[in-house]
Amino acid sequence: MKYPDFNQTVPIDHVGVEERVSRLNKRSIKKESKIQALKMALSMIDLTTLEGKDSPGKVMQLCQKAKHPHPSIPDLPTVAAVCVYPSMVRIAKKALKGTDIHVASVATAFPSGQAPLSMRLEDVRFAVAEGADEVDMVISRGAFLEGDYHRVFDEIAAVKEACDEAHLKVILETGELHTYENVRKASDIAMHAGADFIKTSTGKMSPAATQPVTLVMLEAIRDFHYATGKMIGMKPAGGIRTAKQAIQYLVIVKETLGAAWLTNKYFRFGASSLTNDLLMQIVKQETGNYQSLDYFSAD
Amino acid sequence: MSNTTETKNAPYKPTSPNSKLDFESVWEYAPAPQSSDFVDIKEQYDLYIGGKFVKPSKGRYFKSTNPATEEVITEFAEATQKDVDKAVKTARKAFEGEWSQISAKERGKYMYRIARLLQERAREFAVLESMDGGKPIRESRDIDIPLVAAYFFYYAGWADKLEYAFPGKKPKPLGVCGQIIPWNFPLLMLSWKIAPALACGNTVVLKPAETTSLTALKFAELVKDAGVPDGVVNIITGAGQTGAELVNHKDVNKIAFTGSTSVGKIIQKSLAGTDKKYTLELGGKGALIIFEDAPIDQAVEGIINAIYFNQGHVCCAGSRLLVQEGVADKVINKLKDRLETLIVGDPLDKNTDIGAINSKEQFETINKYLELGVDEGADVYQSKCKVPENGYFIRPTLFTNVSQSNRVVQEEIFGPVLTVQTFRTADEAIEKANNTPYGLASGIWTDKGSKIFQMGSGMRSGVVWANTFNKFDPTSPFGGYKESGVGREGGLHGLAAYTKI
Numbered sequence: 013m014k015y016p017d018f019n020q021t022v023p024i025d026h027v028g029v030e031e032r033v034s035r036l037n038k039r040s041i042k043k044e045s046k047i048q049a050l051k052m053a054l055s056m057i058d059l060t061t062l063e064g065k066d067s068p069g070k071v072m073q074l075c076q077k078a079k080h081p082h083p084s085i086p087d088l089p090t091v092a093a094v095c096v097y098p099s100m101v102r103i104a105k106k107a108l109k110g111t112d113i114h115v116a117s118v119a120t121a122f123p124s125g126q127a128p129l130s131m132r133l134e135d136v137r138f139a140v141a142e143g144a145d146e147v148d149m150v151i152s153r154g155a156f157l158e159g160d161y162h163r164v165f166d167e168i169a170a171v172k173e174a175c176d177e178a179h180l181k182v183i184l185e186t187g188e189l190h191t192y193e194n195v196r197k198a199s200d201i202a203m204h205a206g207a208d209f210i211k212t213s214t215g216k217m218s219p220a221a222t223q224p225v226t227l228v229m230l231e232a233i234r235d236f237h238y239a240t241g242k243m244i245g246m247k248p249a250g251g252i253r254t255a256k257q258a259i260q261y262l263v264i265v266k267e268t269l270g271a272a273w274l275t276n277k278y279f280r281f282g283a284s285s286l287t288n289d290l291l292m293q294i295v296k297q298e299t300g301n302y303q304s305l306d307y308f309s310a311d
Numbered sequence: 312m313s314n315t316t317e318t319k320n321a322p323y324k325p326t327s328p329n330s331k332l333d334f335e336s337v338w339e340y341a342p343a344p345q346s347s348d349f350v351d352i353k354e355q356y357d358l359y360i361g362g363k364f365v366k367p368s369k370g371r372y373f374k375s376t377n378p379a380t381e382e383v384i385t386e387f388a389e390a391t392q393k394d395v396d397k398a399v400k401t402a403r404k405a406f407e408g409e410w411s412q413i414s415a416k417e418r419g420k421y422m423y424r425i426a427r428l429l430q431e432r433a434r435e436f437a438v439l440e441s442m443d444g445g446k447p448i449r450e451s452r453d454i455d456i457p458l459v460a461a462y463f464f465y466y467a468g469w470a471d472k473l474e475y476a477f478p479g480k481k482p483k484p485l486g487v488c489g490q491i492i493p494w495n496f497p498l499l500m501l502s503w504k505i506a507p508a509l510a511c512g513n514t515v516v517l518k519p520a521e522t523t524s525l526t527a528l529k530f531a532e533l534v535k536d537a538g539v540p541d542g543v544v545n546i547i548t549g550a551g552q553t554g555a556e557l558v559n560h561k562d563v564n565k566i567a568f569t570g571s572t573s574v575g576k577i578i579q580k581s582l583a584g585t586d587k588k589y590t591l592e593l594g595g596k597g598a599l600i601i602f603e604d605a606p607i608d609q610a611v612e613g614i615i616n617a618i619y620f621n622q623g624h625v626c627c628a629g630s631r632l633l634v635q636e637g638v639a640d641k642v643i644n645k646l647k648d649r650l651e652t653l654i655v656g657d658p659l660d661k662n663t664d665i666g667a668i669n670s671k672e673q674f675e676t677i678n679k680y681l682e683l684g685v686d687e688g689a690d691v692y693q694s695k696c697k698v699p700e701n702g703y704f705i706r707p708t709l710f711t712n713v714s715q716s717n718r719v720v721q722e723e724i725f726g727p728v729l730t731v732q733t734f735r736t737a738d739e740a741i742e743k744a745n746n747t748p749y750g751l752a753s754g755i756w757t758d759k760g761s762k763i764f765q766m767g768s769g770m771r772s773g774v775v776w777a778n779t780f781n782k783f784d785p786t787s788p789f790g791g792y793k794e795s796g797v798g799r800e801g802g803l804h805g806l807a808a809y810t811k812i
Contacts, residue, residue, distance in 0.1 A: 023758035025778050028609025038449055040343035040661040048338055231608045234332070238644070241331065262338070267652045270332040 015204055018161035022200070024192040024228060033223045039263045046259070050294045053258040053286075054081060055089035056276045058116055058247065060284050061096060062123075062215065071100045075107035077311040082291045085298070091287065092276035093146060097122070098135060101142035116146035116181070120171060123185075123214035125150040129167060136174040146179040147171070150214060153188045156198060164198070165205045172206035181209035181247055184229075187219045192228045199232035209245035215282060220250025223264060230268040243272065249282025255293040258286060334651040343661040345448045347438050352525070355386045358394055358548060359531035361401040362541025368393040373550070375522060378445040378674075379658050379667035379702040387524045390547035395516070395556040398545040402487040402514040403562055405542030410514055411484075413540070419470030422509055424537040426463035429456070432533070436498060436526055441658040443525040444497055445667030445703070446621050448659050458783055459502040462801075465785035466506035469806055473511065476803055482810035484512035485588060486564035489557040492527075493570045494520035494669050495624040495725075501527055503800045504567050505544060511809040513565075514543045518557055520570075521550040522670045555581075563587060565809070569626070572723075572749070572794050579797070590798030590808050592626065592790060594723040595751030598744035599629035599780070600734075600766065603637045605756035609778065611645045614729065617754055617780040619653060619707050622665055623727040624673070626795075627752030629780055631720060632731045633740050639733045643711065650694040650707045657699065665727060667702045674703035677726035684710045684719040689730075715746055723749070737762065741769040750792025754780045773799075 041049055059078050061070060071094075078091045093114035094104050104115045117139035121127035127135075136147055149171045155163045172180050182202035186195045202210050210229055213220040226248045233244045246265070252258060258281060265273050273279055288308045296302050355372060357364040367388035374383045390398070410418075429436065436459075437451040446455070473482040488508045492500035497519055508515050519527035527546050534544045547553060551574070558566050558578050565588040568578050572594040582589050599617050601610050617629030634642045658666035668674040685691055693706040710730045713720050720730045734740040744753055752774040755766050763777040773791040776782060783789070788804035790796050798808050 023604060023606040025606040025609040025758075028606060028612055028778065032609070032612050038453070038661070039340060041340060042343045043341040045339060045341040052338065237331070238641075266336060266338060267334075270334045271336045271338070272333055274337055 016200060018165070018197060018201055019159075021193050022196045024196055026192050026224075029192055029224045029227055033227055033264065036264050036267060037223070037260050041259050041263070047294065047297045049259045049262050050255055050290050050297065051089055052274065053255065053262060053281065054290045054294070055092060056280050057091040057287055058093045058095045058249070058280045058282050059091045059287060060094075060215070060249075060282055062118060066097060066100055068100070068103045071096055071103050072107050073311040075104055075113075077287070077309060078108065078113050079111055081287060082295070082308065085291075085294065088294070092280055095148065095282065098139040098142060098144070101139055101144045105143035114145040115143060116148055117142070117144035118148045118214075120149040122148070122150055123216040125152055129170065132167075133170060133174045136171055140174070140176055140178045144178055146181060147175050148181040148183055148211060150183045150185060151198060151202065153185055156189065156194070161197070161201055165201050168202055168205035168207065179208040180206060181211045181245075182207040183211045183214055183249075185214055185217070186212045186222075186225045187217050192224070195225055195228050196232050199229050200236070203232065203236045203244050207244060209247050209280070211247040211249055211282065213248075213250040213282075215250035218251070221248035221252060221282075223260060226261060227264055227268065230265060234269055237269075243278055245278040245280065246273070247280040247282055252281055252283045253285050253289060255286070255289045258290065332648050334648070340654075340662050342657070344657065345438060345441075345452075345659045345661055347442065347659060350435050350438050350442075352385050352439070352442075356388065356524070356528045356548070358388050358390055358398070359528060359544075359546040360394070360398045361545070362535060364531075367391065368397075373521065375443060375525065377442050378669055378671075379699070381701055381703075384442060385525065387521070387528070387548040390518070390549040390553045390556075392556050394547060395553065395560060398516045398547050399487055399489070399557075399560045399562050401542040402516050402545050405540060406484070406486055406514040409540045410512065410543050415471035415473065415512070418509060418512060419467045421537055421539045422463050422467035422470060422506065425533055425539070426460045426467060428533045428536055429463065430460050433457070433460070436529065438659065439529060440498060440526050441666065444494060444523045445658050445669050447663040447666040448661060449663065450621060455496060455499050458785075459498050462499075462502040462506045462785045466510040466806070470510040473806070473810065476806055477810070477812050480812040482511065482812050485809060485811060486513060487562060488513045488515045488565045488567060488809065489560065489563040490515055490517040490567045491554045491557065491570065492517065492519055493626075494523040495621060495626070497523040498526040498530065500569050501530060503569075503805070507800070507805045507809045509543070511806065513809055514545075516545045516547060516557060516563070518547050518549060518554050521548065524548045558582065565589060567808075568592070575796070588808070590790075590796070590800065592796045592800060593751075593794060594749055595626050595628065595791065595795050596631060596721070596723050596747045596749045597627060597629040597752045597754070597772070598631045598633050599754045600740045600744060600756065601632070601634045601638065601642060602755075602757040602759075602762065603635045604758045605638070606758060606778070607638060607642060607645065610756040611642065611649050613754060613756060613778070613780045614646060615649060615653070618729045619665055619727050620781050622668055622705070624669055624725055625781065627774060627781065627789075629752070629754050630724065630729060631744075632729055633734050633743055634731065635740075636733045636735055643709075643731060646709065647692060650692075650709070651696070653694060653696065653707050655696050655698050655704055655706060665707060668705055668726065669703075671703060673725065674705070677705055677724060677728065680719055680722070680724045680726070680728060681708065684713070684717070684728075687713075687717050687719065689713045689717060689719060715743060721747065737766060741766060745769075745771045748794040751795035752776070
């Protein structure tokens with residue numbers, strides 16, 4: 013594969029990106045297409061808990077929610093994965109045994125990535141050994157902003173190797189990269205270095221995922237696909253709380269990359285509270301009424 | 312330069328394979344129609360003269376159809392010589408009477424009132440504009456109607472400040488203005504004409520296009536509701552003959568026309584030797600110039616806005632793409648993929664990107680050009696989208712393998728049809744962009760600011776957009792070089808065109 017010169021910048025016009033997103037937001041999704049979108053979004057969720065106070069009990073509750081999002085509605089899809097810290101991978105793996113739900117683990121000294129590479133790699137190997145199907149790593153934003161793109165590239169490649177069979181999601185933490193051009197460059201570096209997915213944010217800072225940033229990353233994925241034929245996945249994470257936002261993201265994916273990406277193999281939402289809003293909307297579509305949040309499990 | 316001129320006009324053929332992206336979606340958008348139950352369309356509309364709807368003197372009416380369904384929606388009165396004369400006399404009487412006695416500040420108030428009344432009924436006007444003209448509701452709702460209000464608000468503000476607009480002058484109104492507008496932006500073009508005319512104290516006789524007169528007659532209701540004195544605004548409907556009567560009427564002080572260059576030339580001839588002032592806003596064949604260093608994805612979006620906005624029925628449309636050779640394949644392939652996501656269909660559906668072609672006549676004209684392009688040897692590409700069985704619809708179209716000498720490159724098609732050529736140097740791009748009798752609008756995409764200014768000063772084009780396209784603002788003058796027109800509308804320039812200074 014031919015590697016681009018990462019010192020060259022792919023120009024991005026921020027006015028144009030934001031206008032495109034606002035035009036896509038004008039799509040009106042009603043009736044059957046709305047129900048289909050809500051279920052599709054549910055199936056794309058990486059149900060996430062990443063807190064210092066996480067305990068085995070909390071993780072098990074989350075796994076139960078992942079398996080049975082809302083038992084009173086038949087034929088609901090399950091979420092795509094449960095996303096936890098490495099120390100909780102074994103517990104989640106056990107709780108999800110016998111299902112298709114993946115266990116994703118953040119690693120590489122998440123969320124800052126401020127640890128020596130050897131320790132970050134050890135973090136990855138531990139998570140994989142515990143049974144993680146997917147690893148969500150963070151890039152070295154400091155190195156990136158210094159212009160040390162090769163270091164960023166080499167570290168991602170090293171993590172990819174440490175992942176072995178596990179899928180690698182590369183978190184760019186776009187809120188710290190500041191410009192769309194940087195987002196584009198970090199996306200290109202990650203994809204060339206071996207990412208299976210590129211992901212916007214850790215969810216630990218604001219701004220987290222935004223739609224314009226997501227569009228820029230999807231366009232990077234599209235160019236990578238045009239050049240190599242490979243399909244890279246996309247995961248916006250953080251700040252996506254409502255069904256309406258989720259549907260807007262799906263519209264952006266559909267009209268940027270087409271049908272092939274509209275599956276949880278290539279698109280995920282990193283979210284937790286989104287789940288119940290999707291469920292509420294699905295119930296509303298099926299019964300015609302909104303139900304109280306008391307009817308939706310809070311896990 | 313000399314060594315590049317030999318092959319400069321060699322047609323370009325894209326070499327890359329078609330995209331691998333698949334937009335035959337697993338997830339289709341369900342229809343999302345804008346309700347039209349609340350709009351009231353009468354079976355027949357009369358002429359609006361002297362604050363009243365009056366029957367045409369010969370009693371003749373003509374039908375208006377919804378181009379998306381081919382169903383007749385209403386009938387408009389045909390104004391003949393006698394009616395035109397009556398309208399002009401009424402406007403003259405109002406100009407010399409009540410209107411001239413009203414203070415400038417009060418004139419402004421009437422205009423503010425019109426703008427606010429329009430905002431209150433914005434959705435109704437948007438629906439009517441889409442039903443009568445075929446444009447997608449997304450555009451009539453988000454672009455046309457808000458801009459109409461913006462133009463009235465903007466010019467209302469000038470009404471009592473004309474001496475500040477033209478310092479040291481005592482601006483006086485011209486008198487009776489005859490105004491003829493096209494069918495592509497019916498109400499917006501009305502606002503470009505009526506707002507500056509009223510701000511300066513003129514009275515008007517306006518003739519909307521025969522296929523899209525509905526919103527102008529609804530606008531007459533707003534004028535009435537705003538309490539504008541009778542005879543200040545008169546709306547007469549009819550076809551070309553009615554327009555000719557208005558242009559040739561002896562007591563009209565100014566003619567403002569927006570429409571085709573061929574009709575513009577006839578008007579200019581008939582005005583020669585009279586003391587009537589005139590502004591003409593005519594056709595175009597705008598160039599979109601994309602450099603290698605452009606933000607490509609946003610440039611592709613710019614192309615979409617430039618040529619597929621309003622079905623391509625835009626005088627300032629960017630209908631000729633000039634792309635630098637190094638990125639030509641990339642741009643064309645991306646453009647083809649983008650075309651697949653455009654939704655063609657019911658203008659009242661909120662998801663429609665490209666609505667109906669305005670009339671059967673225009674539908675046939677565009678189809679004639681599509682055949683002509685193929686006959687001339689161009690490669691044609693159309694998106695695979697579904698189109699409704701009834702109504703006048705045309706898929707978004709690209710012609711590649713064309714050069715300056717192709718008629719589809721030279722002539723204004725006024726439809727969703729883009730021609731694609733390549734260039735190697737900035738000079739070559741300017742030469743090709745300027746090599747047309749038109750000069751209305753063009754666009755440049757590059758990441759380099761200095762290149763924008765260098766290119767802009769070389770282009771003979773009334774508007775040059777940089778890294779964007781089809782952006783309108785009441786403060787900005789608009790008009791053409793060469794055969795694209797005479798005079799400017801919008802901004803202070805547009806105000807000056809309605810005053811004696």
